[in-house]
Structure formats: structure tokens, C-alpha cells
Amino acid sequence: MSVADRIRDGDGTLAAVAGVAAVVLALLFAVSPFTVGLPGELSVFVEVGVLFGLYVILVLGLDLQYGHTGLVNFGHVVFFAVGAYTAAILAAQDSFAGTSLGYPWPLALVAGVLVAAVVGAVVGATSLRLRDDFLAIATLATAEIFHTVTVNFSGTFGGSTGIFGVPQPVAAVAGDFGKTMLATLVLFLGLAALTYAIVTRLTTAPYGRVLRAIRADELVTRSVGKSTFRYKMQAFVYGAALAGFAGGLFALYNGAVAPSFFTIQVTVTVWIGMLLGGASNHRAVIGGLAVIMGLRLFSRFANDLAPVTSGEFASLRLIVVGMILVLVIRYRPAGIWGDAEELGVDS
Amino acid sequence: MTLLDIVDLEKEFGGLLAVDDLSLSVDRGELVGVMGPNGAGKSTLFNCVSGVVEPTDGTVAFDGEDVTGEQPEVLARRGLVRTFQHTRQLGTMTVRENVRLAAPDQAGERTLPALTRSQGMQETERRVVERADELVEAFELDHLADEYASNLSGGQRKLLELARVLMLDPDLLLLDEPFAGVNPTLTNDIADRIRALNDEGMTVVVIEHELETLTALVDRLVVLTQGSVLVDGDPETVLEDERVVEAYLGE
Ligand SMILES: Nc1ncnc2c1ncn2[C@@H]1O[C@H](COP(=O)(O)OP(=O)(O)OP(=O)(O)O)[C@@H](O)[C@H]1O
Numbered sequence A: 001m002s003v004a005d006r007i008r009d010g011d012g013t014l015a016a017v018a019g020v021a022a023v024v025l026a027l028l029f030a031v032s033p034f035t036v037g038l039p040g041e042l043s044v045f046v047e048v049g050v051l052f053g054l055y056v057i058l059v060l061g062l063d064l065q066y067g068h069t070g071l072v073n074f075g076h077v078v079f080f081a082v083g084a085y086t087a088a089i090l091a092a093q094d095s096f097a098g099t100s101l102g103y104p105w106p107l108a109l110v111a112g113v114l115v116a117a118v119v120g121a122v123v124g125a126t127s128l129r130l131r132d133d134f135l136a137i138a139t140l141a142t143a144e145i146f147h148t149v150t151v152n153f154s155g156t157f158g159g160s161t162g163i164f165g166v167p168q169p170v171a172a173v174a175g176d177f178g179k180t181m182l183a184t185l186v187l188f189l190g191l192a193a194l195t196y197a198i199v200t201r202l203t204t205a206p207y208g209r210v211l212r213a214i215r216a217d218e219l220v221t222r223s224v225g226k227s228t229f230r231y232k233m234q235a236f237v238y239g240a241a242l243a244g245f246a247g248g249l250f251a252l253y254n255g256a257v258a259p260s261f262f263t264i265q266v267t268v269t270v271w272i273g274m275l276l277g278g279a280s281n282h283r284a285v286i287g288g289l290a291v292i293m294g295l296r297l298f299s300r301f302a303n304d305l306a307p308v309t310s311g312e313f314a315s316l317r318l319i320v321v322g323m324i325l326v327l328v329i330r331y332r333p334a335g336i337w338g339d340a341e342e343l344g345v346d347s
Numbered sequence B: 001m002t003l004l005d006i007v008d009l010e011k012e013f014g015g016l017l018a019v020d021d022l023s024l025s026v027d028r029g030e031l032v033g034v035m036g037p038n039g040a041g042k043s044t045l046f047n048c049v050s051g052v053v054e055p056t057d058g059t060v061a062f063d064g065e066d067v068t069g070e071q072p073e074v075l076a077r078r079g080l081v082r083t084f085q086h087t088r089q090l091g092t093m094t095v096r097e098n099v100r101l102a103a104p105d106q107a108g109e110r111t112l113p114a115l116t117r118s119q120g121m122q123e124t125e126r127r128v129v130e131r132a133d134e135l136v137e138a139f140e141l142d143h144l145a146d147e148y149a150s151n152l153s154g155g156q157r158k159l160l161e162l163a164r165v166l167m168l169d170p171d172l173l174l175l176d177e178p179f180a181g182v183n184p185t186l187t188n189d190i191a192d193r194i195r196a197l198n199d200e201g202m203t204v205v206v207i208e209h210e211l212e213t214l215t216a217l218v219d220r221l222v223v224l225t226q227g228s229v230l231v232d233g234d235p236e237t238v239l240e241d242e243r244v245v246e247a248y249l250g251e
């Protein structure tokens, strides 16, 4: 094993330890008698931090699919949404819109992961054998269809109102708002670190070698005896399951789900984060995500100072993000921390 | 004993018969050369045999079993491995990784052993690493082991491809123009390696359209024209055959 292999591996172990520690700490803190007052100015940071934890789980799944295996998934949000809706419908109690079944939340969370994986398997089975670009279209279409379904089948999904009354386990034990937010932040960052550890372990093993070989040249990979379709299915389903997990966590944190939480904006953010940081390098994609989400956070403050309406400001922000992306593609086509040779792009 | 048996093989591409009613069989332990002018159907023959394209008609049997239209990965695992005329390397992976990838039966290529890093998986990986390093060294690529394959020269790519397929320890090795774009010294070197592999018992079929290299190397020569076998015999006889002379002069 080369030195590089060992460092990469150690990295995963470190993240696993940190992840477990964070999860334990968060739970201990939540049940402890301590209270914290979260000042208003800080709460926006914590809120974005909580979302960041979930988005890290999303981007790691996408990096497994695209960064390693070369699968273009333009509908990542659908798996996030499926996980969230599944968890919400199963666990919610007495939601005034949609269906709420009132099952225990751990069951709902597991179901969210499984249903997202099944949706991933169905999409993968129907399009992974076809031409490469077909997956891009199929995933985009799936996301669109699911969005329409949630809006229109209000008996089940609650229409544009969504589903309320989803249990919030962290809030239930922590009590006050500040404490809940802090515990959730640490918990989600811990879970994100654990996800990083698992994904890293997988991709530094010979398993990851096969995935990268598929991205490089599928025919060569097949002609040395690897069943590439099976690997593509697995990578796709694992990514979907991770997104489903993030979705379930989101529902149980937010206490409600609605179509407006699951727009194409989610897919765009994780894609930009991944490309900005550097696909196929797990640390780089997280870095890229931090940049793009940091920018959004910064712009919230900037908006207060700028003499424009928030609508105008949102479009300005899009322009800035677009320009940053153009600059990165122009000068660092493999992303800020990406390796151009590993990605096969000319810089 | 017949290892590869091709009967009445046919492959049509939109009205063009690239392989036309071709029959050929290769015995275990043979070293066979396949030659023929451009467009004779040599690569298409390999593509049909190795499962890269599905033949329009005819059968391919490998080791006594009908494998017509079987997937390339299944054939590779059974011991039928091929290289490509236009070398295909995994450009975004290092030379080392290119070779390691090809090792068969790696526990670490399955999700659970990859995650648990079981004793068995680590043991296999150690052996894979060792064997890959041996091959990389044998093909004098060790100074490039950590280089991305896309940075290799044409000749080095041919060597890498050979190292990679040997990782599979095939029973039947199909080489599509392993000397193309390779300098004369390296050509001799590769020819020696092919002969050595054959001496150790590997059955090898080599495509080449340079006469000289091939006749010196193989025990048996098959000449294809327009998708079917023109002559099949030992190199001396084949080279004296009028039809061969004609086919080559007519080029
Ligand atoms: N995928 C394909 N689609 C259409 N036509 C093809 C395809 N592959 C090969 N052909 C055609 O089939 C014929 C035989 O091609 P093939 O590549 O097998 O020849 P070859 O003997 O390997 O020639 P060369 O010496 O140039 O490599 C050619 O006319 C070629 O254009």
C-alpha cells in the first residue's frame, strides 16, 4: 500500500472517530440539564450549519455517483424529497393536510432511506443500461414528476401545504430553541462526518477503483472482468439512499415537509458545490459546498446593506454564483481542489 | 484439444459484411497469427469473440461451451481476455491502479468486505498489490507506476495494456495489433514476451498486418480477406501461397 493510500485511509478513520464523538456529544448535550440562549445573530449561522450537514450527505452521495462512477444525476433532490416525505408521512401525527400515520420516527427514518433506495433502483434499472445521457434526462424527469405528484396528490402528500406534525426528536429532548439548534448542528455534522468516513472507506478500497475505472472507460473495465452494470446500480442506489437519509433527517428536524423545500435549487447547489470543489475528491466536494453555502450566508447579510429588494438581490446572487462557476471552469476546470489528471480535464 | 471454436461466424454492419461465414479453431497452447489487409474484419472477429459486439450469425465456443454473444466481463472471468487495437487505457488512473484493477476475485471489490476491511480482503489486496508491482516492473513501467496512464507514450500504453491483461492470467489471450505504433526495439521485446507466455502454456492469438513481425513469431498463420479465411497454415506455406501474395500486392 502506497503512502497516499494509507493517508487517505487514515483520513476516513479519523472522520469516523470524530463523527461518533460528535453524535454522542450532541445526544448528551440534548439530554443534559444545560440551557443555552442562542443570540439572534448567531442563529442564522447555526441554521445554515444544520443544512450544511445535510447537504454534505447529499454531495457525498452525488460524488459517489458522478465523481467516481461518472453517472450524471440531475435529479438528486428527488431522493432527498422521497426520504423526507416517506419519513414525514409515516411519522407525522394529525397533520391537517396529507396523510399522517403516526409510526415511531426511527422506523420512519429507516423507511425513508429504503424507499429512496428503491426509487434509485427503479430509475437505475430503467436507464443505466442505455446511453449515458439517458440517466441525466431520466433523473431530471423523475424529480419533476415527483414534484408534480406531491403538489397534486394532496390526499397523500398534502399538496403545496405539505405535511405537518412530524415529530422532532431532538427538540423533544432538548426543550428550548437554542439548545435544540446547537444539538442538531453537532448531531448533523457528526452524521456527515460518519457518512464521509463510510464513503471514503468504500472508495479507497478496490471497490472505488472499479468505480473510477468505469468513469474512465467502461468497456476496458468490462473486458477485465468487472460487471460494470452492477457497480453502476450500486453506486446509484447508495447515492440515492444517502440522499433519502438526509431527507429523513430533514423532516425530523424541520417538523414539516412541503414541495417548496425540494426544488431544483437543491440539486443545483450540490452540483455546483461538487464541481466548484473538485469532483471525485470527497474532501474537495465538501469544501466546494462550504464555499457555495458560505456565499449564500454572506449574501444574506449583504442584502441588508444593499439598496435593492430581496428579489433583485436573489438574481444578483445567481449572477455572482454563475460568474464564479465560469471562472472556476475557465481556470480550474477540475475544481478548486480537484486533480485535473484524475478527472481527465485539460487545464 | 480445441480451446476456441468459431463456426460460420457472420457480422453485418448496415449492409456491410465485416465478417462473412468465418470458421476457425484454435487449440490449447497454440500461438496463432491473424493477418489481412485493412478492413479485412480482423478486429471485428475479435470483437465478436470477446463479446464486444454481438455476431449476426454463427457460434463461438470457448473451452467446449457455447459463448456466442456472452458479455465481455463474463468471458474475461472465464479466461478469455483481449486487448484493443487502439489502446484503451484508464487515463485518469495511475499505471499501478490500471494493473491492480484487473486482478480477478477481489473481495475488496464488494461493498461489505470493502467497508469491513476483513482479514481476507486485506490479504487478497496485498497479493494483488504484489502481483501488480511485479508485472509493472516486468514491463519496465516501474518508473511510471504513479503516473497517470494518459501521460504514457503509445509504446508504453501497449505495455501497460499487456501488463493489465496478464493480471487476469488468461487461458486465451487475444492481442489486437500489439506492435502498432511501437518502435522496432520494443516490438522485438513485446514479441519475446508473447513467445514466453506461450511457452508457459498460454494460448495466444495475435492480429498484425505487418508480415515480418508475425511470421517470425507464430506457429500458425491465418490470413483474412473480406471477412473470411483466405488461407490457414504454417507461416512458410502461407507466405508462399499465391492468393496471399495477390491479396497483399493488390492492397
Ligand atoms: N462498429 C462498426 N460499425 C460499422 N462498421 C464497422 C464497425 N466496425 C467495423 N466496421 C467495418 O467493418 C469492416 C472490418 O473492420 P475491422 O475493423 O474488423 O477491420 P480490420 O481487419 O481490423 O482492419 P484494420 O487493419 O484497419 O484494423 C470495415 O469495413 C469497417 O469499416
Ligand SMILES: [Mg+2]
Pocket: B042, B043, B044, B085
Ligand atoms: Mg483492426
